[in-house]
Amino acid sequence: MDTSTDSPDAGPAGRAPASAPLLDLADPRTGRLRGTLEPARAERVTAAVTAARGALPAWRGLTPRERERRLDALADLVEEYQEAYAERERAGTGKPLAEALGEVRQVADLFRFYAGAARAGSAPAAGRYVPGHESWVRWEPVGVIAAVVPWNYPLLMAAWRCAPALAAGNTVVVKPAETTPDSVALLAEHARQALGEGVLADLPGDRTTGRLLVAAAVDMIAFTGSAAAGAEVAALAGGRRTSLELGGNSPVLILPDAPAHTWADLAAACTYNAGQSCAAPARVITLAENHDQVVAELTAALAARQAGRDFGPLNNPDQAARYDRIVAASGAKYSVAAPGRTDGLWRPARLLAELPDDDPAVLAEVFGPLLTVQRAAGLQEALALADGVPQALAASVWTSDLAAGLDLAARLNAGEAWLNCHLVQSAELPHGGRGASGSGTDLSALALHEYQRPKTVTARLGRPL
Template structure:
């Protein structure tokens, strides 16, 4: 398969996709490494994961170059994300040392019981192209810390940093503990059917549904995208529009949690459209953010924009050639518009009007996805009340995309099932075993 630099359209390298032989070999290597890795004490796993974090930081420029070549994102974005990945391996290495059983004691007369949390075994981690290294960190760090071995299947267009991570993991963790398996969708299908003990997938709802169907009784952890509503009240902070424009165009809008649907009350609607368009006009494709990742995504983005019935379109300056798309605002559009209902995954914001806060919440909840949302108001009482009414797994007040390893990130409805980040993510990769002993 030819790997394309999305910034230029040029072929940057060629790789053969993994097929049955490569998939079997990767899973076999993970199976062979699992007993030794899971038998290590949490302290020793922590030490080795910290050594992997050190290697990531020591080779930061190589990771950044590989990530930029695969995704097209600016160097500053790639550098910030690889720092987060190094932090994740350190965080989970330490977190697993503090794990405690949920129950232990005399629950039956004459018996003592306790619960052990054990690794599930071999994890197949299938990650997307929008954050190749960061999503690998989100999936691999807790899985490895919990004592599992991992076969990492990167997206077809962005295997570069996964291969680099696997090479450093062999050095820091040992052979077979983390294996990278580059390939296409057929490679992923083979991996899902290879007998791994858990499938951890981040990607589109359609692909997630297929994986869940193919997995059968194999446990799955799914993060399947978002379509984040943004409720902006008339007393929102002065920098709201600049904050939203920056968040929307980060990674060219190719983020599951990116702000997508701005909802404003009637009396502030016209001013809001003008202010948002002005803020987006300051975000230039080619200067402030990169291109879309691949031709399929560009075609999908173009289809959604072309099908929109928006009466107001505001397009910012910037590159429009190849895979580059400008920051765009669509306003005066119906609630069932494709740009509202579908996850656009690009540097685009829609604006909808609501007659009341109740209607604003109804509009926010009207799409299948429920991953993230934000509320913007200086009235914290009203703002906090609105965060309670939104069903997304992560809700921000007067900010967006503010995340930390300590805080869980999870989807509801069609956005998936399972938890990334925080110590709760460790439970995705463990299973409980109750041990009860009769006292004789």
């Protein structure tokens, strides 16, 4: 995500003051102060990592069955207090209640999924691959994980990182974004009850806090944020293992035979979480023959999605100012804003069309309720436009021709491709990017291996026959 609040500080590691001024926490719905936050500095960072290191032997030594039981207990607490989680999410993000509750329930489901996955590890079958020797593979935890998560999905992104890491036998120190510490703090509190001290701890703070955590004595860094911040994290990692989810700029290929539900579904996906999703639909690409229809249909569909009624505000003033700059700099000849609130951090859905292929709104991850529409001369040009940005996280194709849609989905350079839908995800299905969108896998059983190391063990049995 291209924001100013999801990356470590650019200052030299280890030179942060022992304490820092309190940070104001504002409600993005109203702009009013809702509290303050003391950002963690070196002493607190070291204490959290030391506690995680101390808890590691006991946690990794548990049987998968016992880890499953404890992770299920944490899921129970998330479900029991789902209204409290939802209100904390809303305070920091401004999400509508239905969105917040839905995401909290996804978090409980994720912890349950990985609780079970911990007992179903995969490895090459044991066998005698060398005469007279028996070999097998052990999957071992990496150790202490530093998870730095963004403000767009504070609790859900924490769960995406923490649930598989914990299930694999690691301990985790998670740093939420400075504007959204609330729900992760509650998760850490419940983790102490369900998992034990030091197994999962939160470390609230700002970009300096994040930089200190990344530079601390952790074994792996799991980061979700901007490409620039991801490069900084990789440099600070110094050869340590990383998993980097660095945002997207998703193409949407709409063919002339797109089904009738295309417009409403795309408008809903574009405005979900006010468009502040890495995999949100962003760049609509049409053929010449259906360009005008797409513009008309999407204009009408977005007009039915109103800021303040159907979706929430942008998260913070920096993000709102960045969104405004991109819109103002666009050379689009067609720019239409839907009805809805425009005060404070509220921004209505917007459609930009008749714009150059190198327009700022096309090349940047806008991270707001905005769609651009580009015209292609044919399918080959449509694919070239789709793959013409550095990010390659997600994409979608909309057509009534199943065979053609599956072919295009296979040819798109994206870690996740949808056909006649967008933003449809499940704990069972992997999610990850390519190119400037980062590396590594979230979700699915595959994510367990992000936080594990294989060890081959071979035993000599005696004289071969």
